[in-house]
Amino acid sequence: MPRLVRHILESLEKEPSPRLIAISCAAILGLAAGDSILFFFTRRILIGASRDVEFEMREDLFAHLLRLPPRWHRKSRVGDVMSRAVNDLSAVRMMIGPGIMQAANTIVVGTIAVTLMALASPTLTLVALAILPFVAVATQVMGKVTHRRFTAIQEFFSEISASAQENISGVRLVRAFAREATEERRFDAKNREFRRRNLGLARLNALYFPMLQALVGVGFAGVLWVGGRKILAGELTVPRYVEFNLYLMELVWPAIALGWVVNLWQRGSASWNRMAELWAAEPLAVESAEGPLPGGPLEVKDLTFAYDSGPPVLRNISLTVEPGTTVALVGRTGSGKSTLLNLLLRLEEPPFGTIRLGGRDLRDTPLPLLRRALVAVPQETFLFSDTLGNNIAIGRPGATPAQVERAALEAGLGPDLATFPKGLETIVGERGITLSGGQKQRTALARALLTDAPYLVLDDAFSSVDTETEERILEAVKARSGTRTVFLVSHRLSTIQHADVVVVLEKGRVAGDGNARGASPGRRPLRGAGRATAPLRRSRGGVAVADHLPEDEAQGRGFDRGILRRLLSLAVPYRGYAGGALVVLFLESVAQLAGPLLTGAAIDLVFSSKESPRKGAPPSWGGSSSGSGSSLAAPALSTPSPASTSSRSSRRSGSCS
Amino acid sequence: MFLMVEWTSRMGQGVMFDLRTRIFGNLQRADVALYDRTPVGRLMTRLTTDVDALNELFTSGFVSLLGDLAVLGGIVAILYALDPTLATISLGVLIPMALVTNWFRKGARDTYRRVRVRIARVNSFLQEHLSGIAVVQLFRREEAAQGAFRTVNDDHRVANLDSIFYYSVFYPALDFLSAVGMAAILWWGGGEVIKGTMTIGAVVTFLQYSKRFYRPLMDLSEKYNILQAAMASSERIFQLLDEAPSIAAPPFPAPVPRPLRGEIEFDGVRFAYKPDEEVLKGVSFRAEPGETIALVGATGSGKSTIVSLLLRFYDVTKGEVRVDGTDVRRFDPSTFRDGFGIVLQDTFLFTGTIAENVAFFDPSMPRETVERACHDVGLGPLLKRLPDGLDTKLTERGGGLSVGEKQLVSFARALARDPRILILDEATSSVDPETEAVIEKAVDRLLSGRTSVVVAHRLSTIVRADRILVLAHGEVRESGTHAELLAKGGLYARLYALQLKDREAAA
Structure with a gap:
């Protein structure tokens, strides 16, 4: 396109022909149309592909996470996994989408522009490219410092959020001790430090872009100086010079974008490494859920178990449980009850040969089959944001509403159902109503009762249910599941009385077992009947937590004058800075505006001077050429203002934000 | 630029x-x-x-x-x-x-x-x-x-x-x-x-x-x-x-007596978190300065709510809560709470050193006060064992200490301010017998010489109380000493037989 402009200008200079102008204009339009269409497809295809890759990666990652062993999940923090699956994934996508697009763009545009420039004028090309090493060094240095400062900010960000989170979680304590003022002071100190670090990074940007601009400006000035002299010497025509300058302008953006691309790649590859750590974890093997359910007696033989390299939590445990019996595991906290249950459920892997179910080693039983056979009601219940009914039916997706209701009634949820707005159709969990601890436990119980699993594991499943209700539920469970084998952990004597066999664990060993009703388990070390500690900050039964969904939060109302006014009022204390920035901006704008005007004048001057005798140019030439030099430089100098570069960067990268 | x-x-x-x-x-x-x-x-x-x-x-x-x-x-x-x-x-x-x-x-x-x-x-x-x-x-x-x-x-x-x-x-x-x-x-x-x-x-x-x-x-x-x-x-x-707090200081707050005498009175208190679900249905009781009141009852009976109302975390729906004869709503909440000491069931510790936690980041609290408080609750042996003593850094939520030790630190935190009114919401988690003995002694130290309201789970604490309030469904059903209530053969006696006795046997 610059070449066409040159032709037009040349024709204007030599032999003005309206036809040539018209043809050239048409060609410009054609080229622009072609360029636009290509641009459209590149963008769509490349960015679209990056979204597809993102989709695939996210899906694969989730599938992988679903199949990681329970033990892995217990050791990792949800927040950490989330940040990898969300933030790091998006950084990787940025690298393969906008990153690649921009890198390709830079390389292609750069190569073509440089080639064409070289064709137009090799000398000027060398002059223009002379600044490149400096740009490279500056980008490199800035990249490193940015990386360092950015990390420092991220680290401090974790710190400031952690401390705020602690304050919010401990709000009652802070209030009760009347420590609000101290807390505010502590936060203020952190807040200040955070601002300081952020400003440090901002200042770097404030330095980098103007510096880049100055370098580019130097390049343009150099081109002008050399080019101007060549024009005067008759070695270069003005149209050719304009063409060259247009190429050079095309090159400015890729040069700046290069820094951005490098940054994207750096962050993307760092994130890729973090995600790779998730991938490195070994998932469970995929096994078939078909086949006969394991049944028969459960035998534990000489089981000793330790977490990692710690001391053994269970030592030489041996016991046999006949089908249809109810076994109570008792013992104080830390005695190994939960560990034993986790091993039965294979939430932890028991050593080979220590646990057999129906004569088959537990480790050889396909996990899906085992999960069908053993159903657990864990200490802490997790409800999904779904209807109560669907939460109950989780273990038996095909259950009819009548079956679900029956399970709910058996689990003692009857009176609660009556108070829920939509009965079993009520949404519970994070986005629905909050159930009390007891209601949650009963829901989990209903979940278990709905399945046809022959083994039922109740891990302190009644800790938040009052004794009378518990009594009724246990009666119902026994009546329904005559043939079920039940394992239960409890601290309550009343619960334990329902067991056929009581196994007392003490420091990882079986201290004694016997008939619950016969022996007096009250004498056993049952002290510290630690019911699940209910945190003080609990949501009251039935209080709707989610008055607005997080999804709605993403939206907002859109444009609102009141909000805008309030937003602006926030900036009032800083009006000095805003005013200063505006003044600078105004000056810059004036310089920008003056640029083309001066260029035009200079060109006219050159053309008019051609008509005057060329030899022995008057000394004023030097002055005017350097004058035109600076004026020609002005537009170029002000081309990449940070605002426009950032917007251009986002323009090319577009929807990635 | x-x-x-x-x-x-x-x-x-x-x-x-x-x-x-x-x-x-x-x-x-x-x-x-x-x-x-x-x-x-x-x-x-x-x-x-x-x-x-x-x-x-x-x-x-x-x-x-x-x-x-x-x-x-x-x-x-x-x-x-x-x-x-x-x-x-x-x-x-x-x-x-x-x-x-x-x-x-x-x-x-x-x-x-x-x-x-x-x-x-x-x-x-x-x-x-x-x-x-x-x-x-x-x-x-x-x-x-x-x-x-x-x-x-x-x-x-x-x-x-x-x-x-x-x-x-x-x-x-x-x-x-x-x-x-x-x-x-x-x-x-x-x-x-x-x-x-x-x-x-x-x-x-x-x-x-x-x-x-x-x-x-x-x-x-x-x-x-x-x-x-x-x-x-x-x-x-x-x-x-824009969320204006409804619990704030009145325009002309009543002066908070220094020190508080420590007289607490609940007068026909009704309270509901949600309009149509009353959690407290007319609770009245009175604690004289220096008395220990134990609150006993099933989950959801309203024990924690009483504590929250006393600290004015919420305002009563009906009735009045009075401290030293003045309606708590007439005080500036922050100044008022300054006279309290509280131990929550969930022993929440902050990231920082043990000393900072005991002083609750109050730089004006003298080091001796912190040391004495730690000593009084029986943290001495632990502090001697730790190389950094009081300056041992705790990670998030007091990580690095055992459950019992964390409880003791939270006791010291309450004791260090020598409050006139102490609120103790006992943790239910169990600890080993030695720690249990230390904690029982520390509780004793905490409660003596000040008005105390205890949401009690330890039999020793309950027996020691001047008065036990047995709560059920938001009402005070029974009130009296351990011996009186046992003799009465009512709700408390049942509760004792079902739950508390286990612990006694074990203790």
Whole structure:
């Protein structure tokens, strides 16, 4: 396109022909149309592909996470996994989408522009490219410092959020001790430090872009100086010079974008490494859920178990449980009850040969089959944001509403159902109503009762249910599941009385077992009947937590004058800075505006001077050429203002934000 | 240039700093009820992500928007001054540009919202299923979860592809239109030059101005998105800031007696968290200075609520809570609570040293006070064992200490301020016998010489109380000493037989 402009200008200079102008204009339009269409497809295809890759990666990652062993999940923090699956994934996508697009763009545009420039004028090309090493060094240095400062900010960000989170979680304590003022002071100190670090990074940007601009400006000035002299010497025509300058302008953006691309790649590859750590974890093997359910007696033989390299939590445990019996595991906290249950459920892997179910080693039983056979009601219940009914039916997706209701009634949820707005159709969990601890436990119980699993594991499943209700539920469970084998952990004597066999664990060993009703388990070390500690900050039964969904939060109302006014009022204390920035901006704008005007004048001057005798140019030439030099430089100098570069960067990268 | 970026970042960072301070300050004064209904994560979002969303608006939004407008105005003026006809021609492209921009703005806004909503769904799905992974695996829901995830994930992708479409059309279209403008200038200007009514320089000037002219237009749509995001965030922030606490100091607060005598009176107190569900149905009792009152009852009987009302975390629905004869609503809540000492069931410790935790980050508390408090609750042996003693750093939530030790630190924290009224919500988790003995002694030390209200789980604590209030369904059913109540053979006697006796036997 610059070449066409040159032709037009040349024709204007030599032999003005309206036809040539018209043809050239048409060609410009054609080229622009072609360029636009290509641009459209590149963008769509490349960015679209990056979204597809993102989709695939996210899906694969989730599938992988679903199949990681329970033990892995217990050791990792949800927040950490989330940040990898969300933030790091998006950084990787940025690298393969906008990153690649921009890198390709830079390389292609750069190569073509440089080639064409070289064709137009090799000398000027060398002059223009002379600044490149400096740009490279500056980008490199800035990249490193940015990386360092950015990390420092991220680290401090974790710190400031952690401390705020602690304050919010401990709000009652802070209030009760009347420590609000101290807390505010502590936060203020952190807040200040955070601002300081952020400003440090901002200042770097404030330095980098103007510096880049100055370098580019130097390049343009150099081109002008050399080019101007060549024009005067008759070695270069003005149209050719304009063409060259247009190429050079095309090159400015890729040069700046290069820094951005490098940054994207750096962050993307760092994130890729973090995600790779998730991938490195070994998932469970995929096994078939078909086949006969394991049944028969459960035998534990000489089981000793330790977490990692710690001391053994269970030592030489041996016991046999006949089908249809109810076994109570008792013992104080830390005695190994939960560990034993986790091993039965294979939430932890028991050593080979220590646990057999129906004569088959537990480790050889396909996990899906085992999960069908053993159903657990864990200490802490997790409800999904779904209807109560669907939460109950989780273990038996095909259950009819009548079956679900029956399970709910058996689990003692009857009176609660009556108070829920939509009965079993009520949404519970994070986005629905909050159930009390007891209601949650009963829901989990209903979940278990709905399945046809022959083994039922109740891990302190009644800790938040009052004794009378518990009594009724246990009666119902026994009546329904005559043939079920039940394992239960409890601290309550009343619960334990329902067991056929009581196994007392003490420091990882079986201290004694016997008939619950016969022996007096009250004498056993049952002290510290630690019911699940209910945190003080609990949501009251039935209080709707989610008055607005997080999804709605993403939206907002859109444009609102009141909000805008309030937003602006926030900036009032800083009006000095805003005013200063505006003044600078105004000056810059004036310089920008003056640029083309001066260029035009200079060109006219050159053309008019051609008509005057060329030899022995008057000394004023030097002055005017350097004058035109600076004026020609002005537009170029002000081309990449940070605002426009950032917007251009986002323009090319577009929807990635 | 440098100055401009420097100043706008100072402004942006300043605004964000102020907002964080204000939000945090507001959170310190907000009603405790706010925390009941808002998950911690959401409050954290207000303080972090939402504030960050304003950064771009203040650093590169407002100021450069004004700059863009100034440049646009200047260019129009200059072009018309140079050549009105050519100016009109080159500005003619603006009409289709405005149409395209408007189309883009609407489309991009809608798709942007859709993308945001859907990514929120993807993330909350992930969060939920990672938190509940044990349930998913135990009930073999992996396939189903994966299927459900595919749906939300794909919805997100589709929304993104829609949004890419708008961007892919918009920018090339603007590029094309600006080429049209350029061609128009060359064509018309060229003709003029041939006619000799215009110089080549003027045409080049026009070309350059037109290039400069279109760019701010593209920026404007970009800025609109920034504004959009900032508005959504600030709306949520302002909502939080506008939440006026209902529990605040009255205009003329009653002076809090120093020291408090420690007389507590509940007079026909009724309270409901939700309008139609009364948790307390007319509770009345009185504690004389120095008395220990033990609250006993099943979960949900209203024990914790009594404690919360005494500290004025909530205001009663009916009746009055009086301390030293004055309705607690007449005090400044913060000054008033200063006279209390409290030990919560959930022993919450902060990141910091043991000493800092005992002093609760109060720099004016003398070191000796901290040491004495630690010694009095029986932390001495532990502190001797730790190489850094009192200056041992605790990680998040007091990590590094055992459950029992954490309880002792929280006792020391309450004791260090020598409160006139002590509130003790006993932890239910069990500890080994030696620690248990130490804790029992520490409780004894805590309760002696001050008015105490104890949500009691330890038999030793209950037996020691001057009076036991047995609560059921929001009412005081029985009241008296351990011996009296046992003799009565009522609710307490049943409770004792069912639950408390186990512990006695074990102890």
